[in-house]
Every structure is written in C-alpha cells, then in structure tokens.
Amino acid sequence: MLNALTIDLEEFFHGDNLEQYWPESEWESAPLRANHTVPLLLDALDRHGVKCTWFVLGWVAEKEPDVVKSVADAGHEIGCHTYSHQLVYEQNPDSFRQEVSRATEVVQEATGVRPTVFRAPCFSINASSLWALDIIKEFGYEVDSSLFPVARGLRRTPSLPRGPSVLENGLIEFPPTSIDTFGLRLPVAGGGYCRLMPNWLVVHLLKQVERSQVPLNFYCHPWEFDCRQPRTPIPSPLRAFRHYVGRSSFLALFDTLLSTMEWGTISEATRRHLGRVGEKVGG
Numbered sequence: 001m002l003n004a005l006t007i008d009l010e011e012f013f014h015g016d017n018l019e020q021y022w023p024e025s026e027w028e029s030a031p032l033r034a035n036h037t038v039p040l041l042l043d044a045l046d047r048h049g050v051k052c053t054w055f056v057l058g059w060v061a062e063k064e065p066d067v068v069k070s071v072a073d074a075g076h077e078i079g080c081h082t083y084s085h086q087l088v089y090e091q092n093p094d095s096f097r098q099e100v101s102r103a104t105e106v107v108q109e110a111t112g113v114r115p116t117v118f119r120a121p122c123f124s125i126n127a128s129s130l131w132a133l134d135i136i137k138e139f140g141y142e143v144d145s146s147l148f149p150v151a152r153g154l155r156r157t158p159s160l161p162r163g164p165s166v167l168e169n170g171l172i173e174f175p176p177t178s179i180d181t182f183g184l185r186l187p188v189a190g191g192g193y194c195r196l197m198p199n200w201l202v203v204h205l206l207k208q209v210e211r212s213q214v215p216l217n218f219y220c221h222p223w224e225f226d227c228r229q230p231r232t233p234i235p236s237p238l239r240a241f242r243h244y245v246g247r248s249s250f251l252a253l254f255d256t257l258l259s260t261m262e263w264g265t266i267s268e269a270t271r272r273h274l275g276r277v278g279e280k281v282g283g
Helices: 024-029 034-047 058-063 065-073 093-111 131-138 199-211 237-244 247-260 266-276
Strands: 003-009 053-056 077-080 178-181 184-187 217-220
Touching (some): 034 065, 053 065, 053 093, 058 065, 093 131, 199 247
Parallel strands (some): 003 053, 053 077
Antiparallel strands (some): 178 184
C-alpha cells in the first residue's frame, strides 16, 4: 500500500509548543535552522528513493527561498501551510483568505510551482471553522490535510473518516493517521507522538493501520530532527517535554520507516486509494 509522507516546512519557533514564546515580532531576529535540517531529510529521502509532500509555510518561502527551492528541485511535491502559522479557528474568513492568498503566491514564487495540496497549521480547521474548506477550494487546491479525526481538544473532528475521502465541495480530505483501539480513536503517525514511543512500537502500530487497508498519512517537521536548535525557556514542563523529547533518535526512526514501508506524496497516495475504492478523484 502506498502511504503519504508529509513534512511541514517551518522553523522551530513556529512549533505548536513554542509559538506563544516566539511572537511574530521576534521572527525576523530569530536564528534560522531549516537550512541545517532540510538537507538531512532530503539526503535520507534520496537514499531510499522516496518523494514526499512538503507543506511550506509562506514566511519560510519568503525568508529562506533557497531552502524551499532545494526541496522542489529534488522532485518533491510542494504544498501550502499558510503564511504565518496562525490557527484557523482563531481567524475569520477574510483574514484566512489573505493568509492563503499570500502564502500561495510566495510559495509559487520560491519554487516555480503553484501548490495544489494544503495543510492548516496544527490541523486547526475544526467544527467551528469548516468555512475554511471552501476558501481552500476557492484557491484551486485539490487535496487538504487540515482536519484531525480524533475527539480531543479544539482541533479535532472525530466524525471524519480515517483515510482519504471526498468532501461535499469536491475537496479531497486526507487527515493524519489515527488508530481505533479499545473503543478510542488515537493519533499515531505524527512526529510529536512517535518521538514519545520506542521505534519498534511505532512500526508495529503503523503496520497495524496498514493491515486495515487505510493508507498512512505520516507527518513531521524539520525541527524535530534538530538537536542543536536554540533552547527556548519554556515555563511549562509539559510543553518543553513535548517539543524536545526524542529528537536525537528521530532520524533513525525516519530511516527505519523509509526502509520498511512504501511512501509517496499525499496526492499519489490519495489518488491510488480513492481509485481503488471507486471514488471520483479530482485533479
């Protein structure tokens, strides 16, 4: 089965657990680390012959165009991750439309490619912000990965199918991977979750999802592989743990996953799955 491998290309200070300690006014003076970590990931992907999807933050495309272009030049699919990593459910339709418009423009300028796949920051399209899906469709996007089918917190939409599906407006939604166990639906294929578990358990759980004939949508961020990123003082021990745990061993897990499963872009995995189950596939 072809699984989707997706990477959210952002800086370490855009991470969910650090964003409140790095206001946007300080981004210009912050040290940039993507130029150190992206080459590591590109090398690993090249060694295994894998092409994946990179959801590029518009701010990174604007400030680090050479890094973003290196991803496109390596033949990977380029997606959009908005411009400034603002949570969608904290915006209104006008501000979100501006975010998508600006990001689409700068990503295309940096790569020469107009993105057709989209992911909201932190999967922040929820029941209160479903209007965003029509705006994404309005800009010509074909595949979205912004909803999280897990019943926990503000960012979750538990009624969503676990695999790719076609929404009412024609947009294809492919959420990050979750697993049904003991009557619960739990997230299982994100860097923040996998860094908490031993490598053998991660592989075991992902193989279990594969056996259910649902393709994986694994996601991670370049900063999760960066042991030398500046240490941000975080008052919350839980947030600090979630951001920094498991970075030293994450590249080894990444390499293991690349060698033990079949991976491709989110568009390829979506088309193959929906074609197999008889759904109409756009694009």
